[in-house]
Amino acid sequence: MNVTAEELDxxxxxxxxGVGRAASLLNEMVDSHIRLKIPVVKVLTAADAYKELTTxxxxxxxxxxxxxxxxxxxxTASLIFPTDSASTLVAVLTGEDPSADLDAVKIGTLSExxxxxxxxxxxxxxxxxxRHVNYTLPVYxxxxxxxxxxxxxxxDSKILLAQASFTIERLEIIGDIILIFLVGTFDALIAAMNDEMGIIK
Incomplete structure (x- = not known):
């Protein structure tokens, strides 16, 4: 299924x-003000998403x-960070020294x-x-x-790629939210969106 510009919007x-709600929850957890912004959303195959993210x-x-x-x-939905951004994010959220060995703290914080x-x-x-969706526990x-x-x-799996920009008190941390829908299910998502949001093909 090809996705129209209106469907992508x-x-x-x-x-x-969704990320606005997530930012509000994260702001309640920490003293730092967190903004989450999604400047780019694309629908790609897994192979094309790999090529794009490799750059x-x-x-x-x-x-x-x-x-x-x-x-x-x-x-599957994944949140992906470069490891240095992940360490910086954990340090800002926990107040710990980013150079310290924080494996357990990092895994717990990033999973949350x-x-x-x-x-x-x-x-x-x-x-x-x-539509109803069930989730498994997060895996780091x-x-x-x-x-x-x-x-x-x-x-050829459909990848819904959302590039997330995290801003924490003037600190730019870049991550990617990657939503991966199994073939066939993505079409159901688009059909549901057209139905509920009144998008005309």
Whole structure:
């Protein structure tokens, strides 16, 4: 299914609602003011998403929080950071020295952030579209982009790629929210969005 410009705008609107809610929750957790902004939303195959993200992340190891979801839509949602951005984010949120060995703290903190952001986005999609979605517990991984993306999915899987910009008290931290829908389910998402939001093909 090809996605129209109007459908892409609607997807971006729904994702922005979700990250707005997530930012509000994160602001309640910490003293720092956090803004989450989604400047780019694209629909790509897994292979094309890999090519695009490789130019941003190169071959470095990435930090990823992954949740699987089932129900009206089936797939996986991931929040991906460069590991240095992840360490900086954890340091700002916890007040710990970013150079310290914070493995347990980092995993716990990033898993919670991923849980909040992904649930915010998926909650926005399911609430507006009136569809039920169940989630697994978040899983934290550090691996290459190839292993995080290409090894787990068919090359023609539809990827809803949302590039998230995190601003924390003048500190720019870049991450990507990657929503991965299994083939066939993505069409159900677009059909539900057209139905509930009155988008005319």
């Amino acid at each position: 609607a997807l971006q609107e729904l994702i922005n609602i 941003r992340f190169h071959d470095q190891t990435l930090a990823s929080v992954k949740l699987r979801f089932t129900g009206s839509f089936h797939g 952030i991923g849980n909040i952001v992904i649930n915010g986005v998926m909650g926005s999609l399911s609430n507006v579209l009136k 991984l550090e691996d290459t982009l190839e292993n995080l993306l290409l090894s787990a999915y068919e090359s």
